Amino acid sequence: MTLTFIWTTVGALLTLCVYSFLYKDNPFYKFAEHLVVGVSAGYYLVIYYFNFIDPNVVRPVFQLELGGEAVAFGGTEWWMALIPGLLGLLLYTRFFPKIAWVGRWPLGIYVGGYAGLGISPVMQARVIDQMQAASSPLAGVPDPFAAATNAALGFAIFVVLTYFLLVKRHIVARGIAMSIGAVVLSAVAGYGGYVVLSALSAQGVVSMTNILLVVGLLGTLAYFFFSMRHAGLLGGLARIGIIFLMVGFGASFGYTVMSRISLLIGRVSFLLTDWLHLI
Amino acid sequence: MASVTEFFEKFLRIDRRWIFLAIAIAVVVPFFLPLGLPVVVTPPVQRLYDAVEELELGGPPLLLSIDYTPATSPELEPMSTAILRHVFRQDARVIVMTLHPAGYGMAESAILAAAEEEGAEYGEDFCFLGFQPGTSAVILGLGVNISNVFPEDAYGTPLTEIPMMEGIRNYDDIPLLISLAGWSASEAWVYYAHQPYGQRVGGGVTAVMATDLYPYLDSGQLVGLLGGMRGAAEYEELIGQHGSGVRGMDSQSVIHLIIIILIILGNLAYFMTRRQRKLAGEGT
């Protein structure tokens, strides 16, 4: 048994411990859980110390004391390193109730600094850039998704008409003949809409893609209005917004499934191939 | 009729552990019985493959940055394996590095496995520079001089003593760069290596991230892109050696089908029982 095999076996057994949680909570899972909490907490303590405190505080400050050459701290004087060191130590005042309030000073800088970063860059990346991307012509350019968009629209018209003709009017009472008529009617209307829109968008008269993008965006924004009642025009827009949101969420969900399964495949491959060498 | 409804009602309240079991079976079985579903190669993968194909025998090397962490390695490791096999098979050379501290182990194991398999030699066909912190600064620094950023390789050998690094100074001497990452590293390479230095950059990312990177592909900022396990499977198809990517796609297809069937059955059961409840409600 090689050292690597022992380590791999440790990993494999821990993997099985975690999977046992799928059945129910049990001592094996508890073991793995507590172990990983301890190990990872220790890991981060060590890594953050060596990546930030050691190079940015300890080495610049103490090498000087030892008569060594001062280590440049971001290209500045060594004593600059005292500032984060001091701020860091202030965090620990919370262990001394009398002066615990001083611990809010570094927190103030920390919270405030990141709050400030949450203003200007956010305005650019999340607001203005998105507005710019959203502002595209509704016509005049051939629509890359003309066929798909219009098929979707034609289908939507068909579904809506059928819904109103059939569901709203109690099929059983009105008889089958009428429902068939209704379906045919809505199919014609849906297909008609599809054909007309396809023709228009293929010639660049309308771009259904861009229209939907703008309508969907305005609808979603309307949904986020807080200070007005969602009624009338705003209510209608917000309703459209919800529809877009739901389609978007469905898409994101379906889109993510694959990655998640990949992870499981990865673990199974670890167990069967790397550990047991079955494959 | 009642029994059907009863069945559906039971089905709606099914213990989720049965679903877990179905998923587990669907993942494990293709390991032993490959379904061999066909893999269609898409243009972004083909373009990356072509770019690697252009590397010359003993010519300037590929820079492969293995930036993924253990969390995303199931999706990305098949990519690094396939690309490394491809590189070694055409006797091209590769420099491997990582921008993520946790990528160190990932990179090392991937490259050693591929090298052993294809008989590539350290220092001649490949070398491993290891990890340096500071993402964007590292990428920009490599554009000036690689040995400023990595004075020595991961094992402490000065770059000047590594035969294949002779004459390799910065991006000018590297025809292609590929970053495999489950975080924003690929974008960083585009911003800091392609933008200022004109370096050709290819990427491999998780399936979730792939659509976010399509714009870079369209604008030519990325020469090619592998998205998730599917991207890896397509690359394996191209190099003609099926590995964990293609095998994974079998499991993927089956599980996707299972989920969709579950959704359909769930809705069927929901409507059947709802109708039954409605009828019962009308009856009383």
Next chain:
Amino acid sequence: MRGHRGRSSTARAVMGLVAGVVSVAALFVCPAAALAQEETEAVPADSLPPLGPPTAVTATDTPNDRGYSINVTWELSDGEETGRVTSYRVYRSAHPETGFVFAGRAWPGNAEYRDGGAPENAPTYYRVSATDETGAESFSATSEPAVALPAWFNRDRVNVMIAVIIFVAAIIYFVTAARRGKDLFIRRLAGLDEVDNAVGRATEMGKPILYISGLSTVSDVATIAAINILGEVAKKTAEYNTRLIVPCADPIVMAVEQEVVKEAYAKVGRPESYNEDDVFYLTRSQFAYVAGVNGIMVRQRPATILYMGMFYAESLVLAETGASVGSIQIAGTDAVTQLPFFITSCDYTLIGEELYAASAYLSREPVLLGGLKGQDTLKMLIAITIIITTVVATLASVGVIQYDFMTPFLETQ
């Protein structure tokens, strides 16, 4: 044409930004290498005729940059036609005649280079050579000098700054209006109305409430929003004397949240009910944290679980475990990719901006509601702007008007 000018200013801005970044790297990574001491080499004789040199070399200070950067442009060598150019080499000097050192290299076909290693505040001269396959170089004439100056204001971000000023003004206006007692309406947020019921339910059942404030640090504003919401939730649990468990994934967030909860208990006059062991740090590591929280869920069986803040892939593991133990779950996040999972697994989900409205909604404090009104005003302005730009872009694309005059307003760098 305006449209064209807009584009070129963008291009300049791109260059500026990149040059800025390059010079950062130069400063950080390799101050010496940026000023590489590669002297010009003698041109070896060769059978082929020498390449025609690049001509019309210009040097200009890179605009809107942090300094140390000059843009060099030239016209391509005639060797481009025969494909003999292997690269252009750019040299800089403080004197027009001598002392040229290698500054950098550009690929064939490229007629510009951004020198990120130029000295600050000193006239710098440039020469560019076309290099052929033998390494022979033919040199251009020396350019006019340029001075690399750092900029005190990034003109490419004027529009961002104006937008920020409008936003800040709107928020401050409505906050002061609210202070003066203006009545403010807020629409219903279903998930938050449930918080009161949820606390009551937990009290009745004698079970705790679990509050998870995301897995990020304070650097995500969503985390700050989560801290604000915790402040309101803690007041309610303190009133009802219900146990509130807050496992943290970030030590600074933990430090802040201990303060928040402690203060909330003190405020309702129950400082002794605050237990520091209930607001604790677990681990920064994503799925180790999830392992720990899953354990808490299945063992404590909280009546209610709140997920507020920034979440990543763990969202569904947490929410499904919570659902399996029968907790009422209320989520709120601005992580677009995780919203679908909370929506499928939680009873109520606050979507995006609703998370940021939550603390105002729960506290009903007029000043906070005033902030919401300010956000809505901006949203209205944004919607109107989008409609206008879309109409203008449409009219321009079908030729009714000459150019799309709105686009430049939204260009950023």
Next chain:
Amino acid sequence: MRRRVPLTLCFIAGLFMAVQYFIPHHNVAAAYERLLLWLQTLLAFAFLLGTVSLIRVHYHKVRDRAPDRGFSIVMFVGLFLMIGLGFFHPSHHAPGSPFNRMFLYVQVPIEATMFSLLAFYIASAAFRAFRARTLEATLLLVAAAIVMLGRVPIGDMISARIPEATRWILEVPNLAAKRGIMIGVGLGMMATALKIMLGIERAWMGGGD
């Protein structure tokens, strides 16, 4: 002092961070980078604070003879082993060191497995929640089903239209919704950040006046 100093520091730090965005000058840029580094260093100091909290909670469990106290000891073993190896073992956290191996063969497998539980949960969540109860729920499930099929080879086999529809859903309705969320979130973020800077929202320091 107790409230004004932290609020003032918060305002100054925030103002600088918001304004530096418009000033490319290298002096300002250097100050920005330095401040950012200080903030990260501050976080590093806080890790000890967090670790003390973790130790405290589990120490109390052991002291109070809680039923699961044995597992608290497992936690201690993991924690102190990592701290010991990381700080006192001569190879610290270098690759190949015991610290690194603990990370690779204990932490990584457990975390990766926790992550992979998602494959199971995503299936059970889809089964439980994807019911066509309302129009919204129907749209959600139809979009999810189409996209799911469009991403695997089996989707291509059923119909070439499925990948096409997948792309359309992702790039039209999904994009419109995402953009709307992004803009809204941007406004919410800025407003929250501003309220923090101005001291209107001060829950972070325990609230109060």
